[in-house]
Structure formats: structure tokens, C-alpha cells
Amino acid sequence: MSAASxxxxxLKPTAADQKLKVRAxxxxxxARLELVQWRPFLGSLAMHLQLIPVADDRCPTAATxxxxxxxxxxxxxxxxxxxxxxxxxxxxxxxxxxxFSRQRGKMEEHKMWNxxxxxEVNAALCLDGMTVPEGAVIYPQYMDxxxxxxxxxxKTKVLKMQGELLDDHDLDVxxxxxKTEVKIDPDFTPMRSDSVWREWxxxxxxxxxxxxxxxxxxxxxxxxxxxxxxxxxxxxTILRRWTTPFMGGSRTWLPxxxxxxxxxxxxxxxxxxxxxxxxxxxxxxxxWEHGVIAFLKEFQAIISAFGEFEITILxxxxxxxxxxxxxxxxxxxxxxFHIEGxxxxxxxxxxxxVKEKRSNDIRGMVYLTDGYLFTGDPNPPPVNxxxxxxxxxxxxxxxxxxxxGDHLTLEHKSKP
Numbered sequence: 001m002s003a004a005s006x007x008x009x010x011l012k013p014t015a016a017d018q019k020l021k022v023r024a025x026x027x028x029x030x031a032r033l034e035l036v037q038w039r040p041f042l043g044s045l046a047m048h049l050q051l052i053p054v055a056d057d058r059c060p061t062a063a064t065x066x067x068x069x070x071x072x073x074x075x076x077x078x079x080x081x082x083x084x085x086x087x088x089x090x091x092x093x094x095x096x097x098x099x100f101s102r103q104r105g106k107m108e109e110h111k112m113w114n115x116x117x118x119x120e121v122n123a124a125l126c127l128d129g130m131t132v133p134e135g136a137v138i139y140p141q142y143m144d145x146x147x148x149x150x151x152x153x154x155k156t157k158v159l160k161m162q163g164e165l166l167d168d169h170d171l172d173v174x175x176x177x178x179k180t181e182v183k184i185d186p187d188f189t190p191m192r193s194d195s196v197w198r199e200w201x202x203x204x205x206x207x208x209x210x211x212x213x214x215x216x217x218x219x220x221x222x223x224x225x226x227x228x229x230x231x232x233x234x235x236x237t238i239l240r241r242w243t244t245p246f247m248g249g250s251r252t253w254l255p256x257x258x259x260x261x262x263x264x265x266x267x268x269x270x271x272x273x274x275x276x277x278x279x280x281x282x283x284x285x286x287x288w289e290h291g292v293i294a295f296l297k298e299f300q301a302i303i304s305a306f307g308e309f310e311i312t313i314l315x316x317x318x319x320x321x322x323x324x325x326x327x328x329x330x331x332x333x334x335x336x337f338h339i340e341g342x343x344x345x346x347x348x349x350x351x352x353x354v355k356e357k358r359s360n361d362i363r364g365m366v367y368l369t370d371g372y373l374f375t376g377d378p379n380p381p382p383v384n385x386x387x388x389x390x391x392x393x394x395x396x397x398x399x400x401x402x403x404x405g406d407h408l409t410l411e412h413k414s415k416p
Contacts, residue, residue, distance in 0.1 A: 011183040017055035024053040024073035041211035056185035062167040066196035093121040116151035137163035282369035284345035296334040347381040370398040
């Protein structure tokens with residue numbers, strides 16, 4: 001009998017489970033108050049998260065959707081008070097560092113990313129003087145490395161995925177259907193949307209001001225602020241942060257998953273959203289020596305991690321030289337991408353093409369260029385911004401050609 005067709009017995013939390021939930025919530029409320037007194041920065045951020053105890057096989061440890069923290073009551077009661085405080089701080093830093101909007105690569109790479117972000121959080125808390133629970137993920141020789149750097153080390157097999165993940169990052173609960181009995185708690189209702197993470201930057205700054213007014217000098221605070229400071233954030237992270245809002249919150253979890261409705265089993269399901277963007281590549285001779293392939297690989301990783309998409313790539317120098325469209329059926333492959341052009345650089349052709357061919361119906365444009373204007377351009381970029389967001393991806397030492405739009409700078413990096 002297939003997993004989809006086998007009968008699954010649904011169990012509800014018992015009266016004993018409900019008592020455990022009450023005790024666990026009281027314990028974690030005490031842990032949060034302790035965190036407020038001991039670590040004002042982390043504690044004030046923790047006050048933004050609703051604590052929800054559950055007795056549910058789909059949540060064996062803890063999980064956050066950015067507004068709530070769900071935690072398995074028995075799991076938390078089995079931990080020491082010190083561990084309970086650490087796990088709460090751990091959830092807070094996942095939100096503050098916006099790990100779920102920074103997440104890397106394809107779906108099958110999520111496990112590697114989960115280990116990388118757990119290391120980044122645990123390392124920050126360890127440097128802050130907190131005791132990491134025994135067996136939790138941490139790579140002591142890489143305490144100063146970012147999640148992105150650790151991810152690459154894991155992906156290239158320099159590091160192994162080892163240690164205990166203290167929480168469930170993906171909220172992917174369908175694996176519970178391998179059981180013949182599944183306990184389902186109606187209080188476990190995660191709903192993760194990428195739009196949630198955009199609220200955390202302001203929360204972090206408010207918490208920072210509160211903590212500093214109390215004289216707190218925190219390693220974890222400095223690590224988080226460093227991640228939010230545009231002058232210190234790597235361009236890959238900026239690209240992901242900028243791109244994610246135009247993907248329609250594609251990491252949204254909504255019940256039910258229809259595959260299991262006939263069994264009476266209501267599980268959260270993914271809902272994909274269509275990405276519709278234009279990427280403009282300045283193919284003038286001055287650009288291609290500046291890490292453009294690295295940019296395209298990063299963009300490929302972003303779009304491949306989501307559902308339906310349509311990406312139109314324009315290659316432009318003095319005119320639009322080449323147009324290619326990619327979608328779910330025709331995925332973008334940077335290894336097979338060919339460059340055309342090589343003349344002087346004009347900006348107007350790309351915007352004119354979008355206005356004529358797409359009627360301004362795109363959700364955003366990424367313009368890869370060094371930003372230098374050709375003095376002979378009779379039609380420079382629009383003085384006013386177009387009716388869609390624009391991100392200028394500037395090569396190293398490039399400059400933003402206009403006052404409007406966001407920008408990032410592609411910088412060459414040494415390997416971690």
C-alpha cells in the first residue's frame with residue numbers, strides 16, 4: 001500500500017498533554033523573563049514572539065514562523081532551564097538574522113542551509129557567553145564565519161553535517177505521514193511568509209537602542225547589527241533580500257495539503273507564486289571582467305529555490321542585442337549562457353524595450369552594469385523611476401547611474 005493511500009490514525013492531545021502544555025508555557029515564560037533581565041537585546045526581541053506549546057508529532061522540537069514560536073511541550077520540559085533559555089534565544093536570532101529570507105539554493109540544499117544557520121546562531125550565542133546545549137550544531141574552528149560561508153564549506157564537503165538541530169526550520173511536516181498514528185494539535189498552525197522577515201530589521205534596531213540604553217555590550221547584538229548594516233552585508237544576501245519580496249511571499253504555509261484530506265489529516269502545504277522579472281546585462285567591454293558569472297550563478301540559485309517563474313534576460317550595449325526568456329519548463333543554466341555584444345554602454349534601450357514589449361507589467365528589474373554613462377547617449381536613463389522596482393547590481397568600483405532605485409556592489413571575495 002502506498003504512503004499516500006495507507007490509513008493514518010489521527011490522535012488528539014490528551015488531558016495529560018494539555019497539562020504538560022500549561023507547565024511548559026509557564027516554564028518558557030519564566031525563561032523569557034530571565035532573558036529580558038540577563039540579555040536585554042535578545043529579551044526585548046523575544047517579547048515580539050508569541051509562545052505556543054504543542055503536543056504534536058509534526059513539531060518534535062521547536063519552530064518559528066517569525067511571529068510565533070511553537071514548541072513541543074514534552075521536549076521543552078525535558079531540557080534544563082539553561083537549555084530552555086538558550087533555545088529561546090536561538091529562535092530569536094534566527095528571526096533577527098532573517099535566516100529564512102537569506103536561505104540558499106535548491107530545495108535539496110535546505111538541510112545544509114539548516115546546519116549553516118544553526119551554526120551561525122549558536123556561535124553568536126556562544127561568543128555572547130551562553131552555554132551551547134551539548135551535541136548542538138557548532139563548528140568551533142569557524143566561529144566567525146557567516147551562514148553563507150559555512151554553507152559553502154558543507155556543500156564542498158569541507159565540513160560534515162553533524163550535531164543536533166535545535167529546531168525545525170522548514171516546517172515541512174509531511175514526513176510524519178510515514179507513521180500509522182499521528183498526534184495532531186490544533187494549536188500548531190504555522191504560517192510562514194517572506195513578508196514577515198521585513199519587519200525584523202526595525203525590531204532589531206529598536207531592541208538595540210533599548211539594550212544600549214541599559215549599557216549592554218553584546219556579541220550577538222553586534223553580529224546581528226553587522227548583518228543588517230549594508231556596508232557589512234555581502235552582496236549575495238542583499239540580492240536575496242531584495243528579490244524575495246517580489247516573489248510574492250512564496251514560502252507561505254497554508255493548510256490543508258489536499259493529498260491527505262481524504263484521511264482527515266490536515267497538514268500545512270506549500271503555495272508557490274510566480275516570479276516575473278527582467279534581468280538586464282550590460283555587455284559592454286568594461287563589465288565582463290568583474291565577476292558577472294558569480295552574479296548569474298547566485299541569481300540562478302535564488303530562482304531555482306522557488307516555484308513558477310519567468311525571467312527575461314536582456315543583453316544590452318548600444319542596443320538590445322539578445323533576449324532570452326526562462327521559466328519552469330525552460331530553466332536558466334548559467335553554464336550554457338552565451339554573451340553577445342561588447343560595444344559601448346547605453347541605458348535607454350533596456351527601459352524602452354520593457355515599455356514597448358512588456359507594458360510595464362513586470363514585478364522588478366535587476367540591471368547588471370558598471371554604471372558608467374556613455375557620453376554620446378542621446379537618451380540616458382529616465383530621470384524619474386519606472387513603475388516597477390529596479391536594483392542596480394554594480395560591478396566593483398562601479399557607480400549608480402541615477403538617483404533612484406536600490407543598488408548593490410559585486411565585490412571579489414577570497415574563499416572562506
